[in-house]
Amino acid sequence: MRVGILSTGSIAATMAKTIEQMQEAEVCAVASRNQEKAEQFAQRFRIPRAYGSYGELAKDESIDVVYVATPMSEHYENVKLLLENGRNVLCEKSFALNEKQAEEMLRLAKEKNLLLTEAIWVRYMPMWKTLRQVLDSGIIGEPMTVTANLCYLIDQVPRLMELSLGGGALLDVGVYVLNFASLVFGDDIQDITTTAIMTEGGVDAQNSITFSYPGGKMAVLNSSLRVLSDRKGVIYGTKGYAIVENINNFESIAVYNQDREQIAFYEQPTQISGYEYEVLVCKEALEKGWKECPDMPHEETLQIMRQMDKIREKWGMKYPREV
The missing domain is CATH 3.30.360.10 (Dihydrodipicolinate Reductase; domain 2)
Structure with a gap:
C-alpha cells in the first residue's frame, strides 16, 4: 500500500518509522507547508517525493491512502482537501473539533466513495x-x-x-x-x-x-x-x-x-510501534472495498465526538474554528 503523510511532526515521524519496518506498505510522499521541512523529512525516512504544500500531495494519484497528522484544528480542512481530490484518508485522533465537522467529513467521503477512518491506534490493536x-x-x-x-x-x-x-x-x-x-x-x-x-x-x-x-x-x-x-x-x-x-x-x-x-x-x-495495526486495517479495507473500518466505524467516531461536544458545553469551552 502506497502511503502519503500529511505533516512532518513527531506523530508523522513515528508513522514513517513504523512503515519503514513493514513489508505491507511504503511511504511514497510527504507534504509540509514548507518545502525545506518536507525535503528534510523525506531524506530522513528515504521517501521519494517531498511536497511543499498539502495541495500537491492531494493531487498525487499514485497514493493509495494519506495519513493526516496535523493539529486537530486542521483536520477538517485537510481531510476535505484530500477527499475532494480523490484520496483515501487515515486521519489522526481526535477526528475533528466537533461532531458537525466530523459529520461533514464523513458525508463527503461517502459522496466521493472513498475510505475515511480515524487513526485512534488503540482500537486497531x-x-x-x-x-x-x-x-x-x-x-x-x-x-x-x-x-x-x-x-x-x-x-x-x-x-x-x-x-x-x-x-x-x-x-x-x-x-x-x-x-x-x-x-x-x-x-x-x-x-x-x-x-x-x-x-x-x-x-x-x-x-x-x-x-x-x-x-x-x-x-x-x-x-x-x-x-x-x-x-x-x-x-x-x-x-x-x-x-x-x-x-x-x-x-x-x-x-x-x-x-x-x-x-x-x-x-x-x-509490536513495531502499535501504529502498524491501523495501517494493516486500511490496507485490508482498500483491498476489500470497504469505505469504513470495522475497528472504528463512522458511527463510533461520531459518538465519541458527540460526547466531547457535550462535555465541553458543560465547561463553556468552545474552539474559535468550530463550524
Missing part, C-alpha cells in the same frame, strides 16, 4: 479485541464500574495550550478514556457530570468526567496535561475485576476473582 473477549467471557461477571486515567506532563507542548489549535487535555488524551469506557459500556450514556481546571488560555489543563449508564453502571474518567498518572483502566464486575496497564497502548490485562486472586493474565504481543 490485538489487545483491544483481547479485552473485549475477556469481558464477553463473563469471567468477571457483569461490569458495573470503570475507572480510567490518562495524564502526561505535556503542558509545554505549544499546540496543546492553544485554544485555536484544538488544545486541551480532552481532545488529545481524554479521547482515550472515553474510548475505553465505550469499549466496556457502549455509548448509551444517561448522564454526564464533569468539571475541568482551565488554563489562562482557555483550554482544559485537567478534567474529570463521570458517565452514568442504564442499569446503574458508571465510568469515572480523568485526563490531564499537567501531571503524570499510572494510565490504568480498571473494570469492576460482579464476580471480579480486570486491570489494564496503559489504556493508551494496552501493555497487559490482569484478571482477578472475588478473592482478589489473579486468575488470568494477557500480555501485549510484540
Whole structure:
C-alpha cells in the first residue's frame, strides 16, 4: 500500500518509522507547508517525493491512502482537501473539533466513495479485541464500574495550550478514556457530570468526567496535561475485576476473582510501534472495498465526538474554528 503523510511532526515521524519496518506498505510522499521541512523529512525516512504544500500531495494519484497528522484544528480542512481530490484518508485522533465537522467529513467521503477512518491506534490493536473477549467471557461477571486515567506532563507542548489549535487535555488524551469506557459500556450514556481546571488560555489543563449508564453502571474518567498518572483502566464486575496497564497502548490485562486472586493474565504481543495495526486495517479495507473500518466505524467516531461536544458545553469551552 502506497502511503502519503500529511505533516512532518513527531506523530508523522513515528508513522514513517513504523512503515519503514513493514513489508505491507511504503511511504511514497510527504507534504509540509514548507518545502525545506518536507525535503528534510523525506531524506530522513528515504521517501521519494517531498511536497511543499498539502495541495500537491492531494493531487498525487499514485497514493493509495494519506495519513493526516496535523493539529486537530486542521483536520477538517485537510481531510476535505484530500477527499475532494480523490484520496483515501487515515486521519489522526481526535477526528475533528466537533461532531458537525466530523459529520461533514464523513458525508463527503461517502459522496466521493472513498475510505475515511480515524487513526485512534488503540482500537486497531490485538489487545483491544483481547479485552473485549475477556469481558464477553463473563469471567468477571457483569461490569458495573470503570475507572480510567490518562495524564502526561505535556503542558509545554505549544499546540496543546492553544485554544485555536484544538488544545486541551480532552481532545488529545481524554479521547482515550472515553474510548475505553465505550469499549466496556457502549455509548448509551444517561448522564454526564464533569468539571475541568482551565488554563489562562482557555483550554482544559485537567478534567474529570463521570458517565452514568442504564442499569446503574458508571465510568469515572480523568485526563490531564499537567501531571503524570499510572494510565490504568480498571473494570469492576460482579464476580471480579480486570486491570489494564496503559489504556493508551494496552501493555497487559490482569484478571482477578472475588478473592482478589489473579486468575488470568494477557500480555501485549510484540509490536513495531502499535501504529502498524491501523495501517494493516486500511490496507485490508482498500483491498476489500470497504469505505469504513470495522475497528472504528463512522458511527463510533461520531459518538465519541458527540460526547466531547457535550462535555465541553458543560465547561463553556468552545474552539474559535468550530463550524
